[in-house]
Amino acid sequence: MSIVRTALKEAAWVFVLSRLTILIVSYVSVALLPLIGQSAPVTCIHGIHNPCLFAWYHWDAMAYVTVAYQGYSFTPHVAFFPLWPLLIHFGGLLLGGYFPLSYYL
16 A cells, blocks of 8 residues: 555656646746737736746647537547546536636646
């Protein structure tokens, strides 16, 4: 049983450290680089539409969240396996309908 507990602790540390690394990279990039159409960088304190949170919400992330929120509504999203959008959908429901945040978790 201690081997399983040790493995779970290691997995939890890897999960927490990976999310912390993603947040740090997001913060540094948003703080140092201006957004498109702006001349100065922005801060990461902007409420629910946080630029640090949405820094990773591009390309496939938007497609996965759309599939999680609306289902497979048209053909281009058929290429995605259904498990990941399903997990995002359930996470979004648990988070009160906020599906982009569910994608990050």
